[in-house]
Amino acid sequence: MKTGEFLFLLFEDVPILISDIFYDWRRQTERRTGRELAAGPSERARGTPQLLPSAPCASSRSPAAPPHVRVRRVPERPWPGSRASAGLDYSRLDAELRLGFEEPYRGEVGRRQQKEVKWEEIRPHGGRRRWPVRGRRRRLGRAPQRRELRASAGERLAGPGEAPPRAQHRPPRAPPAPPGLAAGPCPAGGAPAPALAASSSAAAPFPHGDSALNEQEKELQRRLKRLYPAVDEQETPLPRSWSPKDKFSYIGLSQNNLRVHYKGHGKTPKDAASVRATHPIPAACGIYYFEVKIVSKGRDGYMGIGLSAQGVNMNRLPGWDKHSYGYHGDDGHSFCSSGTGQPYGPTFTTGDVIGCCVNLINNTCFYTKNGHSLGIAFTDLPPNLYPTVGLQTPGEVVDANFGQHPFVFDIEDYMREWRTKIQAQIDRFPIGDREGEWQTMIQKMVSSYLVHHGYCATAEAFARSTDQTVLEELASIKNRQRIQKLVLAGRMGEAIETTQQLYPSLLERNPNLLFTLKVRQFIEMVNGTDSEVRCLGGRSPKSQDSYPVSPRPFSSPSMSPSHGMNIHNLAPGKGSTAHYSGFESCSNGVISNKAHQSYCHSKHQSSNLNVPELNSINMSRSQQVNNFTSNDVDMETDHYSNGVGETSSNGFLNGSSKHDHEMEDCDTEMGLQLDAFSLLAYSDPWNSPVGNQLDPIQREPVCSALNSAILETHNLPKQPPLALAMGQATQCLGLMARSGIGSCAFATVEDYLH
């Protein structure tokens, strides 16, 4: 997801529909969608939105509605706001929350949505449907009401800002999505797995739903995910079939491009023909394996199975040319970029299953025959090889298995061996020479971590028992702890006030942070946590002024972070005795998020002080979403790779990336606000598509942003070294994957976090 590439993509002149913007909003709904899947049909119905009476529904149906935004390569300037033709009357809201707005929303977030599974669409008649995601983006246009809502909000909000009007409006009927989008990087790794699983479990709403995936594909998906968990398929897709484009004309493909047959004359070696798989083997596989079953040896059985780089002549058998490697059935020889083979293994013929395993750690390759390893065939393999087969005489037919079926050879056992090897290497890595140095360092990391998050009692006890000094004063830690507790309790007003008391100039210097806090406050008001009025409809005109009023714990919903995955059907005001204990665990949960989100901003602190906080929120938000979309297996992977992925790219683009953040920030701000306002559109905000904002877990990023800002004013690091180290390790693994170092497959940070 690697914001780096992501941003890079943005710079290309790609038209982006405003409807893409809705992805951001949709993303918010993802979680809820996930929940609804589990819930019964009656539950789904409950979520039906009710538009505010004041919403001009008619205009929402107007054909002129959604303008397009065209993103251009002009990063120096903030993007002008887009003015929609119609919208809701948000003037009142605007008055309530005087929001400092600099830049309007930009369609960028939509790109991250590729991985999105499906969403609930709000149709003009108010009914909802589930839509499969793949290739269905344009259908978002069928949600005019929501779109209007968003667009108009954008307009209203953009009004008071300094930004010039947004340029480049487009007619509503969108051209097809730019091709680059489909393959573009997404913020979260390994997304398709849950996507496919989820979409196939839902009733297909369209007769020609292209996401109607059969069992085989699901099994393939599962197997690939299990075999190559470290591969980010958004960045480096795995081979799944033979490429109909990358083949010689004498090759015919059938059975979902898995069966290869020869259709040439087969008279001389000049009639040889090959086909490559759709994608090269990603280095992050660590160990890659595929099998080919010889369905028929044809006339002479001149079949070659192997690997080749992109661009190698396809009018040849694998192994004959440079960067091409093959094992041939007629003589059992291996061909290593040469016309003459070396004796390698047995011959193979009809009925045999030949496997090819690429070890991307030591860059070797071995073959298997009917499940028996034949020994190393090639060494010093170059990167980015494609699985390849070549045939030469009529009647030759082979079937590939890229994971569609169980392999004959026990590749997982081989992988286990290498995982153990790599992990032993890590475990045995020599650490500091001097005695005690290592231990002291670890203790410092632990201590700084405790201090950072304000666990002052633990930190104190730890420091005492390990003879360490805590840099920050105890009082200061306690202050921070107090503020964090308030934020996590949803008592935003109090939190803001306390912050202002204790750190008088902090929020003034950080208007974006203040904004974030206030948006959160607004959400908490809707939630009933931070206002006298329990505002179901989102109308709480006085709440803004009344934030010093202490929240009424008994009127807040009894949510605890541990219930984050469930729908909060409980009506607010059910009492919250468990509130505080909940927060304790909540603050524990914060840690991982906070840790690497804040890390990424270390590079541009001075240039734009208020950027990082919002940025981090943005990220964490997407992270949250990812957590909920992914299935449980991926969850952790996504979680970390996502957070740190962004981190890393920020690091890379250090300096030049400043503007991107500005843009992103304004998106974020606007997005935040819009999302917050959207709550008002529902009679039951908790069960609305944007209801996840009300989840206490959403307080965590806000809390961490505030904590980091306070620490910064004390000239203390914004994030603990522990998180830094973790982020660095994660980033390093990503870098290894990109640099073709296969051992990254067997070393994940999560393995060491438990």
Added chain:
Amino acid sequence: LACFLTHIRSSEVTASSRHYVDRLFDPDPQKVLQGVIDMKNAVIGNNKQKANLIVLGAVPRLLYLLQQESSSTELKTECAVVLGSLAMGTENNVKSLLDCHIIPALLQGLLSPDLKFIEACLRCLRTVFTSPVTPEELLYTDATVIPHLMALLSRSRYTQEYICQIFSHCCKGPDHQTILFNHGAVQNIAHLLTSLSYKVRMQALKCFSVLAFENPQVSMTLVNVLVDGELLPQIFVKMLQRDKPIEMQLTSAKCLTYMCRAGAIRTDDNCIVLKTLPCLVRMCSKERLLEERVEGAETLAYLIEPDVELQRIASITDHLIAMLADYFKYPSSVSAITDIKRLDHDLKHAHELRQAAFKLYASLGANDEDIRKKIIETENMMDRIVTGLSESSVKVRLAAVRCLHSLSRSVQQLRTSFQDHAVWKPLMKVLQNAPDEILVVASSMLCNLLLEFSPSKEPILESGAVELLCGLTQSENPALRVNGIWALMNMAFQAEQKIKADILRSLSTEQLFRLLSDSDLNVLMKTLGLLRNLLSTRPHIDKIMSTHGKQIMQAVTLILEGEHNIEVKEQTLCILANIADGTTAKELIMTNDDILQKIKYYMGHSHVKLQLAAMFCISNLIWNEEEGSQERQDKLRDMGIVDILHKLSQSPDSNLCDKAKTALQQYLA
């Protein structure tokens, strides 16, 4: 002066050691305890100190304290710990301990109720029993010991570890296996395979490997044992996984191999073909330690020995044949220069590696011609084998001969590689004064080399093979007798008169008769075969019958009268037929009415093969063109042979029918 100083030093040491021993005799039990504890701390890791204490007589005193009723448990435990520590030293230490009858004392200690003391005793017993100088029989002398040990298995993970280790070291041969099996070893140890402690799992696994070795009873039981809802073979397969420690992979592969060889698991079972075999091949790879490579190759050789399909799979797996060639590269030239320690290590294992490789090659090439070809084509393979034949180590020589024997089953190789490398030369050398085990394999290989198409036949004969083989026929070992007579039989096949005479002379008729009454059927068959081969082509028949006719006829009569199976009788009748083919030899039959009656009898025998053989005899006797055929025909007609021939010409067996008709034609002509 230096000498003086060392003397002083050693006497100092002895003096300090004496102090430790003296304290064991203190009247105050508390002081004795303290003395034992101090002794324990003094001997740990100090072989010199251990030897000193033993010399000074600490062992009997410690054993006395250990067995004394009045000693506190704590003191007893400490004594056992010190004894265990002493046993950890050199083999001489263990011998001294054994001389003091430590084992009964410690076994007695196991009856104590105190777990700590039991564990200390077991630890010491384990150390003593794992020493090569300890006779394992000591564990079985008292019949109550094994059941008690079985009972102790449940006490703690230490008792489990030590007891399993003792069992796996003391289970040698089927008797021990049966004793342990009958005391419920399988059930008691099976659940330890899922123990949390790696050491316990490992020792339990080792136990099973020794229990299952060549033991169908144990093996058949093992396949059906369930542990935590899983069958034992499944658990072994899990232990074969590549992320498990090598030791565990290797030992579980051994278990599965032994179970397979004992017939409890089919050789085409996936757990053998796809798990055990690849695992064992991996154990042969360069990355493994030398010891592991030796064990891996030997186990694999054992696994694939009887099954050609497994041999084929192994031969293509991970370039095994080429991988084995590396076994001959120790000590490598590099190790000799750079690292003395490594050189020493390599030298120690060099023999083991070579013999393991030869064994595995022998198994690989046992049946498949293509594999043999692949082996011989491996770099310098024949040279290595030939060198191996003259190595000092008996093990290597034996393995090399086995390997060569395997390869000698190929006609093509016999004619080419074997000739090119003059394999017969070192082979003949091996056969001189070699131990029986080598002789058995070498002589059976000689059989192959003496086949009539083998170019080695001549030189082997010239180097005195006849004497040697005749010597073998007098061996006590039936396998050697068979091989000797077999080789002679091969040698006599289509041989010159001189060779045949040589054979008869060297063998002597007495020996021939002895062999004809040999208890081993194979020997008898091959001896008859030899006779048949000797009695072929007319001049040879007449020559031999003129000198040995009487004895041979006696022998034939003896066998035809004796209780023998069809094959033997058939072979004998064939000899008669050969004799009947001679010119002068015919008379020996014609004048012997007894024999003629027997031939007549067998013509009417119910078994076609015998009828046919008798028929050959008759037809040789009545053959027209030969001198005196008329008299013979008349004599036989008088005996009623013609009637039988008429009957036989109606026989349903076409072969017999044809023969009978041809014979009748002789009469008509």
